Amino acid sequence: MAPRIGLKSLEKRRTLIDGVRSNLHVLAIGVKYFVNPRRMTLVYPKEYPRLSEGYRGFIILEKKKCISCAACARICPSAAMKMIRVMEPDPKHPEKPRMKQYPVINYQRCIFCGYCVDVCPTEALYHVNYHDVVYDNLAEMFWDLDTFQKEPEYKTALEGRPVRIMVHEELGLIKVPVGEGG
Amino acid sequence: MSGEVRVYGGWRDDLGLKVIPTRRLARDVYEVFIGPQHPGSGHMRIIIRVDGDVIVEADPDIGYVHRTMEKLGEIRGWIKPIPLFERMAIHDACNITLPYVRAVEKLMGVEAPLRAKYLRVLLCEINRIAAHLYGFAIFGVFLGHSTMYMWAMGDREVFIQLAEELTGARLTHSYPIPGGVRRDIPQGFPDMARRAVKYMRKRLEEYRKIFLDNPVIRSRLEDVGVIPKRLAAELGIVGPNARGSGIQYDVRIIEPYEVYDELDFEVPVYTEGDALARTYVRVEEIRQSLRIIEQVVEWLEKKPREPIVDESIYKKYPPLHKKILESQGRAKLLPWMATMKVPAGRAIGRGETGRGEIIYYVESDGGMNPYRVRIVTPSARNAIAFKYALPGHRVMDLPAIYGSLDYFPPEADR
Amino acid sequence: MSLAEVAAAIIGWPPVWQVLVIGFLGSLVIAVLAVWFERKAAARVQRRLGPYWASPRLGGLLHLIADMVRYAFQYPIIPRTVDLIPFLAAPIAGMVIALLPLAVVPFTSNPAYWPLPPSAMEYSLLIALAIVTLPPIFIIAAGWASNNPFAVIGGVREAFIIVAYELIAILGFLGAAASTGTFNLVAIVEAQGGIMWLAILNPLAFLAAFIAIVMSTSAFPFEIPESEPEVVAGPFTEYSGLLYALNMGGAYMRRFALSIILALTFLGGWYPLVPGEGLLMGYILPSVVVVVKAVIVVLAISFLRAVYGRYRLDQALDLAWKILLPMALAGIALGLFEASIGLT
Numbered sequence: 001m002a003p004r005i006g007l008k009s010l011e012k013r014r015t016l017i018d019g020v021r022s023n024l025h026v027l028a029i030g031v032k033y034f035v036n037p038r039r040m041t042l043v044y045p046k047e048y049p050r051l052s053e054g055y056r057g058f059i060i061l062e063k064k065k066c067i068s069c070a071a072c073a074r075i076c077p078s079a080a081m082k083m084i085r086v087m088e089p090d091p092k093h094p095e096k097p098r099m100k101q102y103p104v105i106n107y108q109r110c111i112f113c114g115y116c117v118d119v120c121p122t123e124a125l126y127h128v129n130y131h132d133v134v135y136d137n138l139a140e141m142f143w144d145l146d147t148f149q150k151e152p153e154y155k156t157a158l159e160g161r162p163v164r165i166m167v168h169e170e171l172g173l174i175k176v177p178v179g180e181g182g
Numbered sequence: 183m184s185g186e187v188r189v190y191g192g193w194r195d196d197l198g199l200k201v202i203p204t205r206r207l208a209r210d211v212y213e214v215f216i217g218p219q220h221p222g223s224g225h226m227r228i229i230i231r232v233d234g235d236v237i238v239e240a241d242p243d244i245g246y247v248h249r250t251m252e253k254l255g256e257i258r259g260w261i262k263p264i265p266l267f268e269r270m271a272i273h274d275a276c277n278i279t280l281p282y283v284r285a286v287e288k289l290m291g292v293e294a295p296l297r298a299k300y301l302r303v304l305l306c307e308i309n310r311i312a313a314h315l316y317g318f319a320i321f322g323v324f325l326g327h328s329t330m331y332m333w334a335m336g337d338r339e340v341f342i343q344l345a346e347e348l349t350g351a352r353l354t355h356s357y358p359i360p361g362g363v364r365r366d367i368p369q370g371f372p373d374m375a376r377r378a379v380k381y382m383r384k385r386l387e388e389y390r391k392i393f394l395d396n397p398v399i400r401s402r403l404e405d406v407g408v409i410p411k412r413l414a415a416e417l418g419i420v421g422p423n424a425r426g427s428g429i430q431y432d433v434r435i436i437e438p439y440e441v442y443d444e445l446d447f448e449v450p451v452y453t454e455g456d457a458l459a460r461t462y463v464r465v466e467e468i469r470q471s472l473r474i475i476e477q478v479v480e481w482l483e484k485k486p487r488e489p490i491v492d493e494s495i496y497k498k499y500p501p502l503h504k505k506i507l508e509s510q511g512r513a514k515l516l517p518w519m520a521t522m523k524v525p526a527g528r529a530i531g532r533g534e535t536g537r538g539e540i541i542y543y544v545e546s547d548g549g550m551n552p553y554r555v556r557i558v559t560p561s562a563r564n565a566i567a568f569k570y571a572l573p574g575h576r577v578m579d580l581p582a583i584y585g586s587l588d589y590f591p592p593e594a595d596r
Numbered sequence: 597m598s599l600a601e602v603a604a605a606i607i608g609w610p611p612v613w614q615v616l617v618i619g620f621l622g623s624l625v626i627a628v629l630a631v632w633f634e635r636k637a638a639a640r641v642q643r644r645l646g647p648y649w650a651s652p653r654l655g656g657l658l659h660l661i662a663d664m665v666r667y668a669f670q671y672p673i674i675p676r677t678v679d680l681i682p683f684l685a686a687p688i689a690g691m692v693i694a695l696l697p698l699a700v701v702p703f704t705s706n707p708a709y710w711p712l713p714p715s716a717m718e719y720s721l722l723i724a725l726a727i728v729t730l731p732p733i734f735i736i737a738a739g740w741a742s743n744n745p746f747a748v749i750g751g752v753r754e755a756f757i758i759v760a761y762e763l764i765a766i767l768g769f770l771g772a773a774a775s776t777g778t779f780n781l782v783a784i785v786e787a788q789g790g791i792m793w794l795a796i797l798n799p800l801a802f803l804a805a806f807i808a809i810v811m812s813t814s815a816f817p818f819e820i821p822e823s824e825p826e827v828v829a830g831p832f833t834e835y836s837g838l839l840y841a842l843n844m845g846g847a848y849m850r851r852f853a854l855s856i857i858l859a860l861t862f863l864g865g866w867y868p869l870v871p872g873e874g875l876l877m878g879y880i881l882p883s884v885v886v887v888v889k890a891v892i893v894v895l896a897i898s899f900l901r902a903v904y905g906r907y908r909l910d911q912a913l914d915l916a917w918k919i920l921l922p923m924a925l926a927g928i929a930l931g932l933f934e935a936s937i938g939l940t
Contacts (some may be wrong), residue, residue: 212745213745214745214746214749216826235752235909235910322905323825324825325825325905325906326816326817326819326823326824326825326904326905326906327904327905327906328638328642328901328902329638329641329642329902329903330905331642332642332643332644333642333643336642336643392903393905396903396904396905398817398904398905398906398907399905401907401908401911402905402906402907402908402911576908576909576910577749577826577827578820578823578826578906578908578909579908580825580826581825581826582908584825
């Protein structure tokens, strides 16, 4: 049980019969797939993949859990996440507002590496399992604190049919339709 | 005069005017610029001089996608360069970042636990298959075989799907971190991987029929772009290209890292040194990677789950982190990792990516950033092969040789 | 004479029917169909969907119409460095001449609808083959006039390929003449009668002629002059818009015209239909049968794209001179042998 070198050499094929036979193989396999295409195409907006739960999609903030430690902003490799200060009522002294820091995100820069989610000590950030969201202009991709707490509207789901993509022994990838909400 | 190429540098002539450097070509030689905005060049330029239909001189002109990886690596702390270095070859993400992670681990004095090592190898081999299939796809389109392009890209999707299930991202996995990996395998992953392995074995047979044994393709590759063993050694060519020339060199064997020494696989070596041999090396490597995936998945399934980060890191985990690791198999990062300091020292990380050996030299002065990260990528070492493999061949051999070298400009230019 | 009779007389005049209706209109439709089939067939083999969104129910057929409209309205960029008159004339002349063989081939055994007088009909195969050899000149001219390294290399490659395939095409078709002992296309078709197709009787000549057609219209695996990875679009590198479409369409029209000759010489022509009297039975229906057979040949050539790569130039020439030329000669010998034992 150890890796080893395997010396190999190429088979020479030079006779005319070899040529004819391999030409026939080529045509046979072409016709085989022409007759039975076994398509892999995902007709995207009509059907869209329901990605697994662990997928690293858009990142959403749960403000309640945030302790303003700024670890997410510090670890962000593309400097997409920044801390901002907001005035908000202090739960202990309702009459006195307090200053608190929260992260906001710029989705022009985000590379979806998920470091911020993994570094958050209180699990205040989480991924949703999609990231095909379209914006009309770049300015919308700067998320303020309110937007950051809401999951973005998944417009593909409005027109498309969700499918789950599975690995299949014969066909490679297959699409299994998912029931509504399933 | 014929056959001679005279080069005039820039100088000032008698009137003090700057003479534009020009190059006088030998008679009957025709200069063709293949690239960088050329369907068959990728992000590089190959300047070829042809005499009739035969290339007499070739000059690979690289650097069109230089992104200052080494300099950026010096200003982003220790953990943030991982997603950065992935961008050199995103379809080979784990292979290309693992040596960096291992170099940092050496400096930090941490080591990934055994389970994390197996997980790293698993993703590395998934990546290797995906990278080879990507190479095949480009190769197919270079030879005008569009079916190979589509098939390889489609089958690559199977392995991208595996990687996505494992890491949560299709390409830029950012999977290994100093001291471990970020996720354990999800439920049902072993069966999925086994299905993918079975599927790919069947597909390799069909690849052989439609592409490798296709008389058209075979005649395009046989005895084309021969790099003899001695020349390959002199030029320092690495990876499948060197192994196609009979050089028995693979980092997984000469300096086994992670758990490669515990696995049963072969490193294929062909001695012919032509484009066909290089292609067959890749096919065999896919086959061996499938074997490795099977073994690794079996090990991961049998052994009980254990922490996938180093003991010293796991000790500092708060209860919430431990719970998440147990329930979701997700290893959290600790906040100090963002701004951690690494003890002063120097370390070298080597690894075998899909295209060959990658070397990271990481130097720390004890600060929050690496003092220096030197990266030598396999494509950068293979680029020189163009200069020696092309002359003497026909213009139509250029795509065949380019594709067989599996040269990837973003990786070479860093 | 009523208007309908005048129209029938004009359409029924063989050169008009054959060059304008079958040739021009027919090959426009067939070019669209062939490109569509090429893309769809490749997509099936490649496990894709192919053209789809332009008209999902028609399998994306309208996609090609949209492409044609785009080509027609695209701004044609003509570089300042080109040799203008040949640059403009080459694609147009190439396309027109590609269709000319159709002006001399018979589509029926009814002498009333022959395009040539019966005495000239005796040599119709030779006349058609002579015209077939003309269009490649204009491809070379297009490359040369473009004044671009890639175009020049592409043009030179085309010249090499012409030298290789022309002889094979002619010898291959002459195999049919040898089998039947005549250059008269009508007699060749009649000799095949029903099911004794020359493709079965003389497969060597048929294969040589078929591969020569594939080579001459730069279809895969011989798409060498336009080989994209090295020479961008070969002779057509500097063309854009409608001129580019004419160049590309010219290749399809040539393929179609050659396929018609192949259908007549080797695939039984208008059989199983026996031409009768009158415009419809005597002319239009037989020509439809021939066109259908030719379309099948065109589609078969299109299918090759899905499974083959591209030969290298010297290998294509090698194949032509070392394998196909002896094969075509053997085809002639086989034809003469068959004729001598009275098989045909």
